[in-house]
Every structure is written in structure tokens, then in C-alpha cells.
Amino acid sequence: MINKRLLIKNLLAHNDENSFYDKKRKIDISFKEGKAKFLKHICALSNSNPKNNSYIVIGVEDEDNKIIGVDFFDDSKIQNLINAYLTNPPIVQYENIPFPHLPDDKVVGLVTIRPIDKITSLRKNIWKYYGGSVFFRDGSMSMPKVFDIEIKDVNSKIVAAIENHAQNNIKLTLDGVFDFMNKRQDFNPQYKVFKEYFVLCWSGDKKHVKKEVFFSRVDIELINEQVRLFYSTLDEVAISYTEDSFKIVEYVRLGLQESYKYYKLEEKTIHFDDNANYSIEANLIFDPPQYDKKVLHHIHNANNAILEKLEKNISLNNNEEADLKNLAASYLICYLNGFDDALLKLEYAKPYIKQYSSALYSSYKETLRILRKVKYS
Numbered sequence: 001m002i003n004k005r006l007l008i009k010n011l012l013a014h015n016d017e018n019s020f021y022d023k024k025r026k027i028d029i030s031f032k033e034g035k036a037k038f039l040k041h042i043c044a045l046s047n048s049n050p051k052n053n054s055y056i057v058i059g060v061e062d063e064d065n066k067i068i069g070v071d072f073f074d075d076s077k078i079q080n081l082i083n084a085y086l087t088n089p090p091i092v093q094y095e096n097i098p099f100p101h102l103p104d105d106k107v108v109g110l111v112t113i114r115p116i117d118k119i120t121s122l123r124k125n126i127w128k129y130y131g132g133s134v135f136f137r138d139g140s141m142s143m144p145k146v147f148d149i150e151i152k153d154v155n156s157k158i159v160a161a162i163e164n165h166a167q168n169n170i171k172l173t174l175d176g177v178f179d180f181m182n183k184r185q186d187f188n189p190q191y192k193v194f195k196e197y198f199v200l201c202w203s204g205d206k207k208h209v210k211k212e213v214f215f216s217r218v219d220i221e222l223i224n225e226q227v228r229l230f231y232s233t234l235d236e237v238a239i240s241y242t243e244d245s246f247k248i249v250e251y252v253r254l255g256l257q258e259s260y261k262y263y264k265l266e267e268k269t270i271h272f273d274d275n276a277n278y279s280i281e282a283n284l285i286f287d288p289p290q291y292d293k294k295v296l297h298h299i300h301n302a303n304n305a306i307l308e309k310l311e312k313n314i315s316l317n318n319n320e321e322a323d324l325k326n327l328a329a330s331y332l333i334c335y336l337n338g339f340d341d342a343l344l345k346l347e348y349a350k351p352y353i354k355q356y357s358s359a360l361y362s363s364y365k366e367t368l369r370i371l372r373k374v375k376y377s
Contacts (some may be wrong), residue, residue, distance in 0.1 A: 001276060002198075003228040003348060004110055007166035008057055012065045014033050019048040019137035020155045023057045029081070030368070036127035039085050040115060043120045043191075044142035050117045052159040057110030069106030072096050072230045077284070077373060085126060088118040096228045098221070099180070107228060154233040168224050173199055176223035184219060191223075192241065194272040199223040199289035200246055201317070202239070204231075209262070215250065222270070222278070229268075234366045236262060246270040252370055254289055256299060256330060263289065266373060273330045286374060288336035300334050300342060303327050307345060310352040325360065328353065328367040335371070 011021050022041055028034035045054035059070040073096060082186045091114040124131040135142050152331040171332060180201040181189045187203040201221055204215030215238070217232040229248070231237050236251045247269045251262040256268045268282045306320050306327060316324060323330075327349065332340035346367070 001168045001224045002163055003168040003172055003224070003226055004095060004166075005099065006168075006172075007055075007163065008067075008097060008110060008196050010107055010162045010165050011055060011057060014066075018189065020045065020052065020054045020138075020159055022142075023062065023065075025059070025061060027174065028057055028370075029078075032127045035085075036080065036129050038081065039122065039126065040135050041091060041131075041142050042090065042111075042121065043086060044080060045113050046116065046120045046135040046138045047135065047175075049113075049115055049153075049155055049159075051153040052091060052156040053115065054097075054113040055114075056109075056111035056112055058111065059107070067102070067108060068098055070109055071100040072105065072107055072228075073109055075177075075370060080092070085123050086124045087121050088116060088120045090114055090116050090120060095225075096230065098228045098279070104183075105108075107230075113354065118206055122333070127300070144170045148187070153230070163302060167255060172222055176226065177201060180221055182224070187217060187219070187268070192246075194244060194246070195274060195276075197276050198223070198272050200270070202246075204237070205233075206241070211238075212262075213238065216263075218248075220246075220248070228344075232362075232366070234363065244272050252332060253328065256291060256295070256326075256333060261289070263287065265370065284373060289333065291333065291337055296334050296337055296339065299330050300339055301335075303331055304345065307349055310349075312357070316326070325363070328364040332367050336374070340348075355377075 010024070017023055021044065027038055029038050041056060045056070048054070058073075060067055065208055078094055079089075079092055082092055093112045094113075095110045095112070097110050098107050102108075119134060121134045122131050129144075133144050151300040160313075177191055177199060180203075181191070184203040186221060189201060189203040189207050191199060191201045200220065202218065204218035205214065206215055208214075214236040216231065217233045218229075218235070218237055218239070220229040221227070231248075231250065236253060238249045238251070238295055240247050247267065249267050250265045252261055252265045253260050253262055255261055264285045264287075266282055267285050268280065270277045271281060273279075302323060306316065306324055308314055309320070328346060331342045331346040331349070335346070350364065353364045
């Protein structure tokens with residue numbers, strides 16, 4: 001079993017960027033340019049390594065390999081994006097890896113691209129890249145090339161050696177368990193061993209809503225691989241487990257005019273197998289709430305008026321201040337009910353909300369996270 005934290009350290013220590021490994025300070029797939037660049041790198045690394053895994057490490061300074069971390073990235077639908085834009089898409093896994101020196105809200109992103117021994121290309125145009133383009137790694141660069149020769153396998157032995165040096169051991173496992181239990185004493189930390197091998201630790205802030213039990217501020221860590229799942233103070237999840245699986249059902253609190261309900265968003269299950277392998281399966285189970293179109297027209301117009309005032313730096317009245325707290329969430333409701341331009345307004349509002357207050361911006365980012373999951377489903 002590979003310890004992903006050790007793997008990242010070995011990649012950083014052993015290599016500059018090359019044909020099986022890339023590093024980024026951050027990625028942003030919220031916009032077409034960011035999606036296009038990410039897809040280009042996936043395509044190039046997959047084509048350059050037909051027999052071995054390739055990796056992208058995210059949250060690292062380019063000049064000195066300093067680990068600075070990035071925000072926790074929960075995009076279980078990232079494979080859908082890759083499948084939509086690439087021909088012969090590889091299997092890609094994005095994992096959030098904690099490091100002891102980073103703040104609790106920062107991790108290192110690790111993208112693993114599995115070998116498929118086929119040529120991957122862009123299926124359709126995106127940004128400035130044309131459909132049909134084939135990319136390869138040329139040193140540290142992902143470059144378009146005409147494919148007319150057989151790809152030579154030159155990296156398998158090197159990658160195998162790096163992965164072998166990142167194997168887990170008892171000391172790392174025990175240190176990981178004790179570290180988790182000590183750091184999260186305020187949130188009732190627990191651990192469970194699955195299949196006599198996997199050690200899973202989890203903690204959360206428990207609360208009762210009517211007859212149901214929810215958790216927020218949930219940390220889940222697969223100690224063997226140093227892989228972390230995280231749900232913020234804004235999230236509400238239900239947790240259950242059996243002898244061979246651990247299930248998290250995520251809920252979102254949506255509504256209008258102070259009338260809110262909990263709706264199931266996504267069901268994520270960690271399956272543990274007898275052969276010391278595990279898999280994480282995510283299924284979107286969201287059924288968006290539907291509202292009267294006349295009510296939504298009124299709310300949509302009110303949101304637009306607030307946004308215009310923010311743009312012109314005009315003070316808001318008390319009612320508008322209250323509506324501003326729900327602006328992102330109500331734009332999301334409008335979008336889910338067929339107001340397509342609400343999505344554009346939501347994106348346009350970002351700099352004004354970010355400038356207004358950190359609390360409001362945190363709520364805005366949570367809305368975008370829900371939207372991203374729904375869009376990629």
C-alpha cells in the first residue's frame with residue numbers, strides 16, 4: 001500500500017518535472033482556460049507513459065519545491081469532465097493529502113493518471129486547443145505533436161522504484177492514528193479497522209435535526225495511504241458503515257425566504273476489498289427543489305439590483321443586507337429552476353462578494369461547490 005505523503009516527497013526530491021511527473025502551484029477548472037490546460041496535461045502525461053502511472057502534484061512552489069498547499073478540492077465528478085473532452089480517456093484520481101506543517105484547511109493535491117496503452121486526444125475544441133489534438137510531454141512541457149511512431153516505455157522502472165520507496169509501514173500507520181486522535185479531540189475522534197488492514201479515522205461535530213443525526217466539520221482519513229476526505233462547517237452529512245464499507249451521505253440546506261429543508265446531494269462510499277485494495281464510489285442523488293416561477297422572478301430581479309449596487313459601491317438597506325447573505329444560494333435555486341442567466345450572475349458576483357466579507361465568501365464558495373457537482377453529473 002502506497003503512502004501518498006511519502007510518494008509526494010519522493011517525487012519532489014527525486015525529479016524535476018519530466019515526462020511522468022508535473023507540479024503546479026494550483027489549478028482552476030472553474031473556467032474554460034483552466035479546464036483546457038488541465039486536460040492538456042492529462043492528455044500529455046497519459047500519452048507519454050503507456051505502461052506506468054503519471055502524477056501531478058498541486059500546491060508546490062515551482063522554484064524551490066516548497067509545499068504551500070491548496071484548498072481542499074472535492075470534485076468527485078472530475079472523471080466525467082475528462083471523459084467528456086478526451087478520446088481514450090485515462091482513469092484519473094484526485095486525492096487530498098494532508099501534511100503536518102500545513103494548516104488544517106490546506107492539503108496537497110495529488111492527481112494519479114493510470115496507464116491505458118492507447119493514444120489519448122482531445123475529443124472537441126476547448127479554449128485555444130482544437131479537437132483531435134494529441135499532446136506529449138517534452139521535458140517539463142506538454143506539447144502538441146503528430147503521432148507517427150511507437151511510444152517507448154522509458155519510465156516504468158523509475159516510477160516503480162519511486163512507488164516502492166513510498167510503501168507504508170507499521171510506524172507510519174500508528175503515528176497517523178495517534179496524530180489524528182490528538183488533533184481532533186474536540187470532535188469525538190474514532191477509528192475503525194476494515195478487512196484487518198485498512199485503518200480509517202473520522203471525527204465530526206454531531207447535531208440532531210428532528211429525528212436525524214448529522215455531522216459537520218467532518219474529517220475522514222485513510223491512514224494507510226494518508227488520503228483525506230473533508231466536509232466543512234457548512235456541510236451536513238450522515239455517516240454509516242458495515243464491515244467492508246464506510247458511507248457518507250451529504251445533504252445541502254436549500255430554500256428561500258428563511259424556509260429551508262435538507263436535500264440529499266451525494267452518496268460517497270468507500271469500499272474495502274479482501275485483496276488490500278479500496279475504491280471510492282460517488283453517486284449524485286440530488287433532486288433539486290422546485291418553486292413558483294413568479295416568486296423566483298421577483299427574487300432574481302432583487303438579486304440583480306443588489307449586485308448592481310455592489311458594483312457601483314452604493315450602500316445597501318437593511319432588507320438588502322439580509323438578502324445579500326442568501327444571494328449566492330438563491331441564484332443557485334434560480335439556476336436549478338431554469339434561469340440560465342443566474343449562473344452568469346453568480347460568476348459575475350464573485351469579486352464583489354469576496355471583497356464584502358470573508359464569511360459571505362465562504363458561503364459563496366460552498367454554493368459553487370454544490371453547483372460544480374451538479375454540473376459535472
